[in-house]
Amino acid sequence: MLRHLARKLRASGPVTVAEYMREALTNPGQGYYTRRGGVGESGDFITSPEISQVFGELIGIWYISEWMAMGKPSTLQLVELGPGRGTLTEDILRVFKQLASVLSKCDVSVHLVEVSPKLSEIQAVTLTGGKVQPNPEDKSAYMEGISKNGIPIFWYSNIQDVPPGYSFYLAHEFFDALPIHKFQRTEKGWREVLVDIDPEVPDQLRFVLSPSRTPATQNFIQPEETRDHVEVCPEAGVIVQRLASRIEKDGGAALVADYGHDGTKTDTFRGFRNHKLHDVLSAPGTADLTADVDFSYLRKMAQGRTATLGPIKQREFLKNMGIDLRLQVLLQNSGDTATRQQLLHSYDMLMNPEKMGDCFNFFALLPHHRLVHPDKKDKSKSPSPPVAGFNELLLK
Numbered sequence: 001m002l003r004h005l006a007r008k009l010r011a012s013g014p015v016t017v018a019e020y021m022r023e024a025l026t027n028p029g030q031g032y033y034t035r036r037g038g039v040g041e042s043g044d045f046i047t048s049p050e051i052s053q054v055f056g057e058l059i060g061i062w063y064i065s066e067w068m069a070m071g072k073p074s075t076l077q078l079v080e081l082g083p084g085r086g087t088l089t090e091d092i093l094r095v096f097k098q099l100a101s102v103l104s105k106c107d108v109s110v111h112l113v114e115v116s117p118k119l120s121e122i123q124a125v126t127l128t129g130g131k132v133q134p135n136p137e138d139k140s141a142y143m144e145g146i147s148k149n150g151i152p153i154f155w156y157s158n159i160q161d162v163p164p165g166y167s168f169y170l171a172h173e174f175f176d177a178l179p180i181h182k183f184q185r186t187e188k189g190w191r192e193v194l195v196d197i198d199p200e201v202p203d204q205l206r207f208v209l210s211p212s213r214t215p216a217t218q219n220f221i222q223p224e225e226t227r228d229h230v231e232v233c234p235e236a237g238v239i240v241q242r243l244a245s246r247i248e249k250d251g252g253a254a255l256v257a258d259y260g261h262d263g264t265k266t267d268t269f270r271g272f273r274n275h276k277l278h279d280v281l282s283a284p285g286t287a288d289l290t291a292d293v294d295f296s297y298l299r300k301m302a303q304g305r306t307a308t309l310g311p312i313k314q315r316e317f318l319k320n321m322g323i324d325l326r327l328q329v330l331l332q333n334s335g336d337t338a339t340r341q342q343l344l345h346s347y348d349m350l351m352n353p354e355k356m357g358d359c360f361n362f363f364a365l366l367p368h369h370r371l372v373h374p375d376k377k378d379k380s381k382s383p384s385p386p387v388a389g390f391n392e393l394l395l396k
């Protein structure tokens with residue numbers, strides 16, 4: 001990958017950080033996600049669903065509670081973006097199975113948006129036991145199968161290929177993996193940060209600044225910007241626009257969970273390999289590259305088509321969803337000390353403000369009618385129940 005990139009940079013000059021990140025992560029032959037996958041204890045980074053089944057179970061309950069609050073539509077598509085090893089969807093489907101009597105009249109299907117052939121294979125094993133069939137090229141889904149409890153599952157490369165319909169979208173640690181542009185304020189105005197080859201050291205990459213403004217500096221920096229360094233992820237913006245349009249038209253909701261900020265942080269671009277920080281410019285393709293999600297940008301890109309809730313800290317969301325009670329039940333039901341210790345340890349990982357509790361956030365897109373304040377609605381109708389997990393005060 002480095003040699004391929006170095007040749008390209010020598011031939012046609014520096015590239016944007018977004019181009020570099022896209023190449024390093026999802027190049028069809030050599031990209032990090034395409035080849036390595038990386039998620040899990042034996043990989044490069046560990047995620048909440050891989051730490052505890054409780055995480056996915058509470059998200060499953062969130063979806064059921066929203067489905068009920070929206071009048072129990074007769075079909076429901078669960079659409080996960082970047083499903084990793086498939087663990088989160090597996091945990092959600094287990095909740096759907098446990099609550100089968102509630103969902104009995106609902107036609108449920110699962111739609112996974114995944115670019116990595118390697119990870120989609122792992123997802124297929126997790127969710128179907130490996131019983132999948134590739135689809136002929138003329139179909140939008142590249143693979144399909146049936147979950148262990150009989151739910152149809154489809155795989156796509158792009159959210160646009162997912163059929164329209166009432167859908168619950170889920171993006172856990174997905175937006176942070178999408179390519180970002182980086183900008184630096186200078187005395188001469190905004191400049192874009194680019195990746196170039198170091199002329200002094202063979203095959204070594206370095207950051208440089210664009211000599212003048214670029215189309216991206218003009219399009220992505222707001223006139224009122226006060227920071228000196230800014231990261232923007234236009235691909236995340238386009239996806240949120242699509243989710244918001246779909247929810248506005250067909251109903252449903254989107255839940256986004258990721259590390260991030262509300263338009264305040266500056267330089268967050270970093271790499272991970274074997275659970276340690278890794279220089280983003282060294283050995284591209286062998287490490288996960290990531291940047292904090294800017295939730296203020298996602299909110300802006302929903303363009304008022306839906307209401308938005310959050311970001312709210314993971315520990316608050318999970319507490320509101322009843323994680324403490326769930327932990328008590330699991331502790332009571334587990335006979336051995338090792339399991340109990342494991343349960344307490346994973347609870348601490350998810351909830352401790354110094355671990356994942358504070359840096360991960362939950363953010364939701366919901367149809368406007370779902371959040372209409374009771375007194376503004378027709379008095380004869382009963383008020384909408386509050387949205388589980390989120391505090392009313394965070395209503396934006």
Ligand code: SAH
Pocket residue numbers: 026033039047048049050081082083084085088113114115116119157171172173174177178
């Ligand atoms: N949600 C999982 C995995 C997070 S890792 C978890 O929390 O455990 C990021 C996931 O997004 C991987 O599955 C990766 O292959 C996928 N991904 C990255 N870029 C993508 C893109 N542009 N389109 C679709 N999937 C992508």
